[in-house]
Amino acid sequence: MTMVRAGVVPTQRAALYSVLGILATVVMAAAIVGLFGVNRVFTGLLVGAIAGVAVMAALFTRDAILLTEQAIYRRTPWTVSSIDxxxxxxxxxxxxxxxxxxxxxxxxxxxxxxxxxxxxxxxxxxxxxxxxxxxxxxxxxxxxxxxxxxxxxxxxxxxxxxxxxxxxxxxxxxxx
Known part of the structure; x- marks a missing residue:
């Protein structure tokens, strides 16, 4: 038996992850526009959207419960705890x-x-x-x-x- 992945992301953490994804989008879009000028707004939005989706995907993927043969591991993006x-x-x-x-x-x-x-x-x-x-x-x-x-x-x-x-x-x- 290997590892089983499960878990439900609580609403508050899901909202936090969404806000962080939007923040990444805004920061990347602003950086592209700031570096290359107003003519790169759409490029900035595209790069920002890709960054925002990547941030949210990383956060949601990291937030899980892993059931292994030895223990149950509860992971969040910042911590890992185990339950015997x-x-x-x-x-x-x-x-x-x-x-x-x-x-x-x-x-x-x-x-x-x-x-x-x-x-x-x-x-x-x-x-x-x-x-x-x-x-x-x-x-x-x-x-x-x-x-x-x-x-x-x-x-x-x-x-x-x-x-x-x-x-x-x-x-x-x-x-x-």
């Missing part, structure tokens, strides 16, 4: 406060908010896999489920979620 597997009490696949399906781990002790670590948050599955997003989320659910089964961590799945996953994504419900 023996702190994981159970897993849950339930509805979150925004009516999305949330796959979370319940943790014992530590300083995590409410003792949980959200691995996935996806819209309800209403039809078979129809695109790259659905396919990637289906793969993540299968990878996380396989790792949790390997680690012998019990996972509770709401019956309507288990039924939809089985019907539309052909993911069998947990056996225990």
């Amino acid at each position: 597997w023996d702190r994981v009490v159970a897993g849950r696949f339930t509805l979150d406060d925004r009516a999305r399906w949330s796959l979370a781990l319940d943790l014992s002790g530590g300083d995590e908010q409410h003792g949980e670590l959200v691995l996935l948050s996806i819209p309800p599955v209403l039809r078979p896999v129809s695109g790259a997003y659905d396919l990637r989320k289906r793969e993540q659910v299968n990878e996380i489920r396989a790792l949790l089964r390997h680690k012998r961590i019990p996972v509770t799945v709401l019956p309507e979620i288990a039924g939809a996953l089985q019907q539309h994504w052909q993911i069998a419900p947990p056996t225990r």
Whole structure:
């Protein structure tokens, strides 16, 4: 078993990353215009947009939860912290406060908010896999489920979620 990548970027951090991307766009555009004159506004905007997208992509890519054989690593662009597997009490696949399906781990002790670590948050599955997003989320659910089964961590799945996953994504419900 290798590494499984998961994680949900909180709204506040997503807003920060977006602001940093816009800031990179503005700074690069202003630098190009400042160096080469007003006739290079569109060039500056293009270079700035590329820089802004690159900054946001780097920040969002770095912000993740990595599930490995040894531990769970929570990464942000500036920090990395680890959580030992023996702190994981159970897993849950339930509805979150925004009516999305949330796959979370319940943790014992530590300083995590409410003792949980959200691995996935996806819209309800209403039809078979129809695109790259659905396919990637289906793969993540299968990878996380396989790792949790390997680690012998019990996972509770709401019956309507288990039924939809089985019907539309052909993911069998947990056996225990």
